[in-house]
Amino acid sequence: MRFNLAVLGAGTMGIGIAEVAAAHGCRVKLYDIDSNAVKAAIDGLSLRLDKRIEKGKIDDADKQAVLGHITSVNDLAELKGSELVIEAVVESLSVKQDLFKQLEQICDKNTLLASNTSSISITAIAAVLTHPERVLGLHFFNPAPVMKLVEVVAGLKTDQAVLKQATEWMREWGKIPVRAQSTPGFIVNRVARPFYGEALKIKQEQLADVHHLDAALKEAAGFRMGPFSLMDLIGIDVNYQVSQTVYKAMFNDPRYRPSLLQSEMVAAGLLGRKSGRGFYSYHQKDSEQASPFLSSQKQLPNQIQLNPSEHPFEQLLSPFKTVCAVTSGSLNQVGETVLFQTVGHRAESLAQQLKKPVCLVDWSFDYSHAEAVNLCFSTDVSDNDKNHIMALFQHIGKQVLVTEDSPGMINARVMSMLINEAADAVFNGVASAQDVDLAMRYGTNYPQGLIDYAGQIGWQNPASVLTELYQWFGDDRYRLSPYIRRQL
CATH class of the missing domain: 3.30.750.190 (Transcription Regulator spoIIAA)
Structure with missing residues (x-):
């Protein structure tokens, strides 16, 4: 279905969303408070499409069709007539509320107003509006043209018909939409916290170094990247900020406690690839890292x-x-x-x-x-x-x-914490088990859904790991979700 769409914010996410919509025939109006940013975004898109032409993935007609469907606008008043507006501006509640109040006055009463926020409450954004029922979250993942997942997020007053319509549009764009309630981190940023947090805790406990931990979770467990190389890629400061946001929004629940080690890294300016050094060094002279794998043994038993x-x-x-x-x-x-x-x-x-x-x-x-x-x-x-x-x-x-002998070793410890978080999201009504699994497979590229994996190996196994960790540390972060207890 082709319809009129507006995207607010011409940053990486904004132009990515505009590209997805335009590639599926929608007429897109692209707005940014900085008109130069819109021009730069469209020029950048043109260059990326040229590279796709060079690789034989599209032809020039495809490129012209995409660019032809995107129009630059300089005034919010020009957004009138849009059937869907998606904002992808700075992550500030007050900025988003002010913007949505303006949109409510400009747009038709049936226009859907969506935020691409990754962490701000949809309920809070909509609270300042006369008609909060038409506000929802459409959380795309970066890069939006590539990543299949979109979290369709409901605020407390979001109309079910609005969610249904948005979900249908996302499917028509070739996306995999999952429904989530407006809770801190939604699905992916909530469930994924232990992948970083528990790995950081193991490192801080001096049980293993980052090379060993990354190798265990990537080569042995099967994650696409290890947590430390992934944090370096994302930006340690960005990852730390998300952890802080979720922790505070969850009223300091110890399951989401940020890492002191990560805090120190940020304070020292060791932010990962973008600063040249994070958990790894990205200077050429320091590029060789010692292998954590043991040398080959030739002696076989009879x-x-x-x-x-x-x-x-x-x-x-x-x-x-x-x-x-x-x-x-x-x-x-x-x-x-x-x-x-x-x-x-x-x-x-x-x-x-x-x-x-x-x-x-x-x-x-x-x-x-x-x-x-x-x-x-x-x-x-x-x-x-x-x-x-x-x-x-x-x-x-x-x-x-x-690995040094410790409860849960590395992979079982991290994976059990992830399973516990996925289970608790289902237990607390954040999303269905099916949508939690879809979200983690397509939003973080996990090789298998966590609920599905727990059922495959037997729920008693993560339950046992978490029980041992709870007894060993005496820390409430390892408390067992009631959802898991019900499976035993």
């Missing part, structure tokens, strides 16, 4: 014992059959050492209970395609068993990380 179960963890170990002799048993055992997938217990505690040496294996979204495994050992594991275990994994194509 025989091992495997549990023939179809559980994903046992499937990880199944390829061992191709490199050494295997017998069947109730435990997975190499020499004297028993291998378990971690469910939060320390290796040392399990070894004392079993009176056997223990090797724990960290979590992965997909063990079969993971490039690495993250292990930890109880203190009584012999060097011979350690070498055999590492050699087995390396012979089936996995790089090996070894």
Whole structure:
């Protein structure tokens, strides 16, 4: 459906949204308080479209169609007749409220008024209007022409018909719309907080350095980027500001507590790629980083014992059959050492209970395609068993990380916190389980929805990890969501 649209703000998000709408035949009016910014944005879009022509993705007719659908306007009064207005201006409640009050006087009574805000309450924006029922959030993700997800956010007074219409338009634009209530961080910025916050806490506890943590969560768990390289890319100051905003808006709930380490980084001006140094250095002379992976072990055991179960963890170990002799048993055992997938217990505690040496294996979204495994050992594991275990994994194509023994290791700890946050968002009515999973897959490129993954591995596993963390730290940030309790 082609309709009249206005976009306010000619920054990166504004011109990106305008491009998406124009590419789908909508007539777009682009406004910015700085008229030069509009011209610069359209010129920049023209150059980007030229690059797409060079790559054979579009032709000149496509480019001209997109540009032809975007009109620069210099006065808000020219927005009259728009069926949808999307603002993408500075993240300030007062600025947005003033702008929407002007729009309410200019636009027709049936015009939908949308904000692209990532963190400000839609209810608060609409509160100053005579007709708050037509105000909603349409939170696009950067870059808007590429990222599929759009959070369709309802304020307390938003009309359901408005949400339905906006959702239909987003689908017509080829987007994946998810419904969310106006709560701090909506879905993605709320649920994703532990990916950064818990990794920062593990680093601050000196359990692992940033190279090790990034490698565990990227190569072993399966996230597209590690949290520290991602924070450097986003900007440590930007990520810290979002964390502060969500924490304050959630009335200082310890689950969202910002990191002191991150605060210090911002104070020191170590902001990531844009400052040349963050958690990593981006100066050429400092570009080589020590690998966190252990060197290759060549010594394989003559025989091992495997549990023939179809559980994903046992499937990880199944390829061992191709490199050494295997017998069947109730435990997975190499020499004297028993291998378990971690469910939060320390290796040392399990070894004392079993009176056997223990090797724990960290979590992965997909063990079969993971490039690495993250292990930890109880203190009584012999060097011979350690070498055999590492050699087995390396012979089936996995790089090996070894982490200090601590509850939840790295991946299980971070992933359980993410699952808990996703579950709590569903429990508190922020969004449906399906929309939470869609949001995290398409808004953050997680390899699998968190609710879906928890169901696959069994809800008792993240519950066990969180319980162990709560007992170990005595910190309410690890309290178990009632949604998870209901699944047990």
